[in-house]
Amino acid sequence: MASPFDRSPGPPLPPWKLSLIGLSTLLRTRFFLSTLPATGAIAIHACGVLHRDQAILLPATSPRTRHTFAILWRAYRPSSPVLSEGCMIIRPDVDRFLAFADPSEESGGSPSWVPACLAAIFFIHRAPVTSLLPLSQAHAMARLVACSTLPYPDLPLTHAAFETTHSLATRIPCAELSFHPDRHSFEHIASWIP
Numbered sequence: 001m002a003s004p005f006d007r008s009p010g011p012p013l014p015p016w017k018l019s020l021i022g023l024s025t026l027l028r029t030r031f032f033l034s035t036l037p038a039t040g041a042i043a044i045h046a047c048g049v050l051h052r053d054q055a056i057l058l059p060a061t062s063p064r065t066r067h068t069f070a071i072l073w074r075a076y077r078p079s080s081p082v083l084s085e086g087c088m089i090i091r092p093d094v095d096r097f098l099a100f101a102d103p104s105e106e107s108g109g110s111p112s113w114v115p116a117c118l119a120a121i122f123f124i125h126r127a128p129v130t131s132l133l134p135l136s137q138a139h140a141m142a143r144l145v146a147c148s149t150l151p152y153p154d155l156p157l158t159h160a161a162f163e164t165t166h167s168l169a170t171r172i173p174c175a176e177l178s179f180h181p182d183r184h185s186f187e188h189i190a191s192w193i194p
Contacts, residue, residue, distance in 0.1 A: 054119035055099035127178035140174035
């Protein structure tokens with residue numbers, strides 16, 4: 001079986017397009033993502049996937065880690081889509097949280113404006129052996145803040161973002177998933193999702 005990592009790189013992007021991509025990212029971060037807390041939503045740097053029609057959030061500070069997990073998910077779970085490899089938006093909705101892909105992102109996911117109910121959060125990083133460690137609320141909140149796009153220096157919006165991350169950490173199951181690039185990671189995830 002071919003490795004899921006066997007992909008030929010495309011041609012390099014011209015310098016003018018790289019400049020436009022950088023400007024687009026800056027504007028998206030400053031004007032769109034930083035105003036989300038005003039609506040109760042937050043943006044988290046995470047890979048987002050669907051499993052049994054529920055969203056799973058896989059935050060990581062490294063884009064390469066998120067991309068690696070997305071490649072593995074596509075290879076071992078082809079019937080369950082990857083929503084995003086880069087940024088997911090989480091919004092509270094009565095007694096649950098809804099997750100959907102950042103509509104302005106083009107990261108190779110299947111962007112969806114249709115939100116899915118958030119089932120669990122797994123903070124991912126690569127390791128020699130796959131393991132799953134449940135996190136306390138304090139550790140989960142600290143990890144969420146580290147992976148969030150916070151609206152600095154706007155104090156009311158920052159406070160709203162912290163309220164949402166606190167609510168997420170207390171109401172959604174959170175764990176640290178150390179994964180080796182094989183199918184065992186998905187068995188650990190499946191064991192946590194009802």
